[in-house]
């Protein structure tokens with residue numbers, strides 16, 4: 001961005017928010033961008049009554065960015081909610097201006113110099129966590145296709161994503177990068193616990209709190225407890241994503257890749273295959289109605305607005321989507337398509353790249369490509385994917401890892417070229 005004057009700045013940020021961050025215009029009651037800076041409000045009446053929740057003045061942008069990168073979410077939220085319309089004090093400016101790298105004594109260099117990815121940190125997040133089919137059913141990420149006169153085809157996404165991440169990590173490491181996998185082991189959450197262990201140790205306290213706050217009756221609560229899939233959706237999925245994002249942000253990578261395999265909803269029955277096959281990628285953006293109602297959500301909105309990772313995320317996604325086409329010989333989802341979530345919950349950015357306010361997207365400080373390759377429940381694709389084992393990767397999964405790898409190489413090559 002070449003914006004120099006305050007006029008340029010607020011025009012630039014307004015245009016960017018309108019185009020890619022706001023899916024539903026109701027959200028505009030929660031913020032304003034003007035000559036003073038960027039301001040969030042807790043409600044429309046707070047905006048009308050000029051009661052700011054947090055105003056970042058234009059000359060405070062760098063301090064706030066620094067704060068987002070070097071403090072954890074809890075600290076960020078406290079500072080965000082305390083700020084109101086006042087400026088940072090001199091003390092706060094000094095305190096929040098300190099970089100973590102400086103606190104640790106400074107360190108930025110990894111690996112040998114002559115390799116193509118030397119000096120870069122890359123975070124990989126293999127989607128989901130199941131290590132067996134039963135757990136995959138609890139998290140609702142499995143494929144089970146029934147055919148007449150044939151064995152049922154059964155496999156699950158968490159196995160494919162982890163295999164891909166491991167293969168990709170090897171390639172990236174050999175090319176000189178420093179690589180983090182958020183979930184390095186099969187069958188456990190990033191906390192290291194299995195679903196059963198989580199249900200025994202973490203879940204009861206969360207549940208008690210909801211019963212105390214009378215979110216549901218005792219009878220309903222007892223019923224609910226029997227359905228692991230519901231517990232996963234209500235109590236586990238979101239904190240798990242928040243923790244993954246914290247881990248990635250603490251690592252402070254140059255690029256994050258979230259690895260997922262897609263499934264097509266256009267089917268006659270849940271156990272019948274789809275006739276569609278396609279690839280797509282997501283970057284942060286597209287806040288929908290009610291997705292800015294909470295202070296934490298508005299903090300994330302500010303994060304995506306201020307961190308300015310959008311162009312880099314789109315660039316990485318562009319190269320990766322091209323490699324998906326070439327290496328996997330599967331088309332990118334066309335702009336006109338049958339998928340409700342692309343139309344209703346995303347904003348089209350460019351060929352195969354969509355802004356979407358996914359739990360991981362809004363929390364990350366780094367450029368991100370959130371990849372959704374292939375349709376697992378496509379008839380022929382399911383045949384290629386079902387044979388995958390962690391210790392014996394399917395050829396198809398190797399091709400996916402190679403596509404990511406080549407896309408990432410091109411991305412960093414292009415960044416270096418732009419710097420020259």
Ligand SMILES: [Zn+2]
Pocket residue numbers: 127128141157259260261
């Ligand atoms: Zn997934």
